[in-house]
Amino acid sequence: MAQELFLWDHPVSSYAQKVRIALREKKIPFKLETPRGIGNGDKAAVPSNFSEHNMRLEVPLLIDGDFKITDSTIILEYLEDKYPETPLLPRSPRERARARMIEEVCDSQYEALNWGVSEVTNFERAHGEQAAKLHEQANHQVKQIQAWLTEQLGDAEWFGGERFGWADLCVWPMVNRSMFYDLGPLPGSALRDWCERAMQRDSVKATYEEYQAGNKLLKGAAGALEKGVMRREYRDHRLEWMIKSGGVDIVVEGLKKRNIRFSWPDPME
Numbered sequence: 257m258a259q260e261l262f263l264w265d266h267p268v269s270s271y272a273q274k275v276r277i278a279l280r281e282k283k284i285p286f287k288l289e290t291p292r293g294i295g296n297g298d299k300a301a302v303p304s305n306f307s308e309h310n311m312r313l314e315v316p317l318l319i320d321g322d323f324k325i326t327d328s329t330i331i332l333e334y335l336e337d338k339y340p341e342t343p344l345l346p347r348s349p350r351e352r353a354r355a356r357m358i359e360e361v362c363d364s365q366y367e368a369l370n371w372g373v374s375e376v377t378n379f380e381r382a383h384g385e386q387a388a389k390l391h392e393q394a395n396h397q398v399k400q401i402q403a404w405l406t407e408q409l410g411d412a413e414w415f416g417g418e419r420f421g422w423a424d425l426c427v428w429p430m431v432n433r434s435m436f437y438d439l440g441p442l443p444g445s446a447l448r449d450w451c452e453r454a455m456q457r458d459s460v461k462a463t464y465e466e467y468q469a470g471n472k473l474l475k476g477a478a479g480a481l482e483k484g485v486m487r488r489e490y491r492d493h494r495l496e497w498m499i500k501s502g503g504v505d506i507v508v509e510g511l512k513k514r515n516i517r518f519s520w521p522d523p524m525e
């Protein structure tokens with residue numbers, strides 16, 4: 257008998273949420289766990305069956321028997337290839353490409369923006385005027401992303417057209433997280449209505465409940481920085497967001513205090 261899939265996960269990670277929604281939509285049973293010690297980039301602090309073959313020490317990581325797969329997009333593709341019975345990608349090459357373009361914008365620009373807001377609010381990287389300015393920037397930028405997503409949705413029920421699919425499960429974690437930061441689409445807007453429709457699905461409902469529970473763990477996150485328990489990974493678009501939005505000094509300060517780090521491979525000390 258095939259072994260049950262195992263997902264290294266974090267309830268708040270938008271990337272991990274994509275994978276959980278896909279597994280649930282496809283009705284694939286899986287077990288999940290959050291690796292202890294995640295979030296400071298220390299290989300010795302996390303379980304070895306998480307760190308093996310996962311140089312970046314990031315979730316999600318899917319284990320299928322002796323095979324380990326990192327990166328939410330690659331995991332989604334693996335699930336689509338291995339379990340084609342409930343396809344999440346549309347049929348036509350054009351719609352498939354569109355779903356992937358939506359995913360790319362969400363994974364890079366949208367996730368980075370939400371994450372930047374969390375750095376300010378949960379991790380208290382900025383205060384007073386600077387915090388207000390970063391929030392204003394986030395508000396200005398999120399409107400552009402949400403307007404683009406609204407165009408992509410058009411008059412359809414789902415980003416996937418008639419069926420909830422790949423693009424929907426990539427957009428939902430981002431819009432949901434924005435709502436927690438008061439940066440969600442306005443009630444009555446097409447994007448907000450879409451989000452509420454998505455919330456009716458069992459796959460999304462379960463993922464939402466996990467998100468809510470996980471969010472409580474973020475209380476006291478600023479203290480974890482002070483204690484050195486967390487060293488936040490300012491990778492790719494996240495770094496770009498903080499710099500372009502007016503937080504270059506936050507990055508410099510965090511590097512000095514060693515509570516900001518970059519991705520693998522490690523630089524020489």
Ligand SMILES: N[C@@H](CCC(=O)N[C@@H](CS)C(=O)NCC(=O)O)C(=O)O
Binds near residue numbers: 296
């Ligand atoms: N490109 C990756 C990004 C994954 C990622 O950034 N994961 C974050 C959580 S949202 C993580 O595990 N970070 C580890 C850390 O901060 O130590 C994917 O799509 O899965």
